Amino acid sequence: MAEYDYVDPGFFNTSSDGSRGHERFLEFRKVFLPCMYLGVFICGLAGNALVLVIYVFYQKLKSLTDVFLVNLPLADLVFVCTLPFWAYASIHEWVFGDVLCKTLLGIYTLNFYTSMLILACVTIDRFVAVARATKAYNQQARRMAWGKAICLFIWGASLLLSLPQIIYGHVLYLDKLVCGYHDEEISTVVLATQMTLGFFLPLVAMIVCYSVIIKTLLRARGFKKHKSLKVIFLVVAAFLLTQTPFNLVKLIRSTNWEHYTMTSFHYAIIVTEAIAYLRACLNPVLYAFVGLKFRRNFWKLVKDLGCLPYLGVSGQWKSSDDASKTCSASHHVEATSMFQL
Template sequence: MQFSSFLQTSKSEYYTTDYYVPSDYDSQIPEICDVRNIQEFSKIFQPLVQSLVFLIGISGNTLVLLTYGFAKRIKSMTDIYLINLAVADLLLLLTLPFLSISAVKGWVFGNDMCKVVQGVYAINFFSGFLFLTCISVDRYIEIVRAVEALTIRQRSIKYSKLITLTLWLASVLLSLPELIYSQSKPHDGLYICKMIFPEEVTGTIKSMSNFFQIFLGFVFPFLVMVVCYSIIIRTLLSGRSFRKHKALKVIISVVMVFVIFQLPYTLVTFMETTDFLGSHQMSCDIRKSKDIAIIITSNLAFTRCCLNPVIYAFVGVNFRKDIFLLLKNFGCISRTTYARCCGSSRDSRTSVMMDTNSFIL
């Protein structure tokens, strides 16, 4: 399964009335498989969910960028990664209007826009997960190895810019199949946007694309999160900071949200990639269930773009203060209101271990 599954979910290969041919088809008449009810569900469900995700995600990630631009100093590698994560999420969210329209009317934007939308989605899919992974590693360094982190903080910010550039370049390279092979093609009177591989490279390129999507889209960041946050939790439990319990809640939320919103789609992708369901021999009912699962889980995965600003930024006390500072700087609230909401500028930052910037505090 490629990234194009998002674009062609509602215009699958079973667009109108499909035929399920059993393995012993020589002795049986093909069973008619009517999937029009799935198409109607997709036409309602996808635009509704994607519109909500688009509005909330654009607002949240834009606020993250505005806060860093006008009210918050960049003090750590995590700040750099959060900015780039917000950019990646914003660019990915900009593909949603195209997907919503495609779910209702088919792909009406032409072949060049098919490549652009597929490519932009793929680039920011990969970059988003790579930046999440970097945030996990940086939090480990800042909390578990706090003394060393203080001594290299200025140099680490310079390193993070080089790392950021490398991650974006890697994301572009990983997205080359979408940029090269995506095209708009007619199907049952409508156009769909999908990757179409030459016959001589179909198996290899498609398998590699699916492997990288599964590995870099879930397995690798999940393993890094589990290792880094397990060590962080053990370190926090051994400390005496009164902010320990809040930090633990944030960490658990990070992992839980990642698993809840990404695991279902990863499982569906894995089953398609390995032909786990025996797609050539599955019954009509199972095929319908699979199509509905793809529609629901793919849109569920999009929702994470809305939650990233909440989990990695807005949940933090310091970041909320920065938002109020941004509102004060823009004249939206008075100095009195700002002082009442945020208190003294000398508000506590209890220890080096817990000075983890916007992520935990």
Template sequence: MHQDNQTDQEKEIITYDEDVDGPEHHALMLFKYFLPVMYSITCILGLMGNVLIIIIFLYYEKLKTLTDIFVANLATADMMFLCTLPFLAYQAAHDWIFGDAMCKIIRGMYRVNLYTSMLTLTCITFDRLISITQATSASRYQSNKHKWGKGICVIVWVAAVLFAIPQFIYSTKGNRNECFEIYDPPHIEIILVSFQLAIGFLGPLVAMFFCYTLIAKTLINASSFQKHKSLKIIFTVVVVFIITQLPYNAIILTVILDKDYYVDKHFQKAIIITEAIAYMHACLNPGLYFFVGIKFRKNFWKILKDLGLAKQYKEDTDNFKNTDVESKNISVSTKLEAMSMCQL
């Protein structure tokens, strides 16, 4: 989960004197220079990667599986989330100059897209669980995907909008030209932040551990060349999620429960750094698909061929065909595994 409201720590940092050295000065430098740079890099790389995912799954794969639908929805949510980062980068480097109405829209849409991303990630997790562990019914499950796959995505977006209503209500432009949430009464902040942590971080994390534990047990009992690749994918997805999300969410929860940390400058610097890392999750997904997904790499080379940039396309395609031939010798459950896990 990415915490969207500008915390009190960050608001304090803006008021520090740049000429004063010490922890306050270092925190200010991080806020005014480190965050905008990280936001910009994340935005540019993330938009490029997620646009590529949408092109591949819409125009090359034609959304053939339920996983394809969910991945395209995830890329859409990540892309819309990334579009809010330039506004936040400008605010970090300067002030909020876009008005009160724009403040509510950006903060609200920021949270909508974040919820959509995390809920879709959870849907992908359960989709993989069913496809791999329920071999006898998974084919019927996949055949009915178009009847309710897009409907699930609509439900996810509607739920995300409802969950983000507090951001639309409480976001406002402050007296110092800052865009953040003002909670009245203050205890509402604890309730809303706790809810956001549960939906945006703990929920997906619990789902991943539960589902991927069952998936791992199934794959360990399978005998195929795909087993180790699939286990590697599971391990990579979980580790990346934990590394990018756990530090920031743990710090935010600590600060909300104990207000004394608001005056700790080292904690302020930790929030700024871990926030930037948490936001990187939106641009890391395309990289995961490319390095561990056979189908994604194959279609990437197709795009390069269509653009006249891939001279080695035929050789790579032959390699993919050889891999597909080997795949025909595996069991039914392992075929489903390869479809759901290794061909993202």
């Protein structure tokens, strides 16, 4: 985020064409970044807050998946709350001081690691729920205890991993005040850690676990098998489409500093960054709203708020409730169609 937020004009060509291209890029960034930050902030705040409200007030934590799906929107929610500060700084400059600079850099990194590691845990939990369905069902209490311990460990480890940003982050003047960490060695370590834990680990977990899940579902005769397969492909596709471009650009950036002289490269950075941050908006849809139990509780919330008569969906809420009860009638069905959480 912050390390890509400012481009030293000295890196660009000094020709008139290079100067005009740099000016056009600065104008584009000044409009695009605030719109992207605020858009993700609004959608991510609404979606993740709704998920938290439903889990806290309507849906008891009865499974390990529920434990993970409470921590996931919490991580994304704290992440999106930092975006208005970066939106303002991208329009003007950093005016919030050195302490808040370190704090927001730490919060951003903390919740980046937390969110991505929890995504990996959700994937592994779904693998266990399908490939080891009977064992997982018989050890629910133990798995719940382990799940809470794993979440605490993830938050603690993420805090430790965010210490470089907290320690080395500061405000400096580069034609304007910017917040970031500009130590080359620290940036290399941070990039390697983010690539490993924030991209490759969840990617490997998805490839391995979902491959086994797909094989298991293809053998099973459980109902809604094809819908579960569609959800798997949607989850993997969303992760690849949102995270791969930005991580690829970061890899290219780390291998050759000369890309800093290319205006097109800086367009690629901010556009792929915007795509990567869409995960905070997509996670509530992919990991909560696809579940019948969650949708049932959502309609309960809508009913309690008195919105059903205005939406004209009271019958839909009732049918959704009936469908969810039918869905949970068989343990075998619940195990093989675990996406209907």
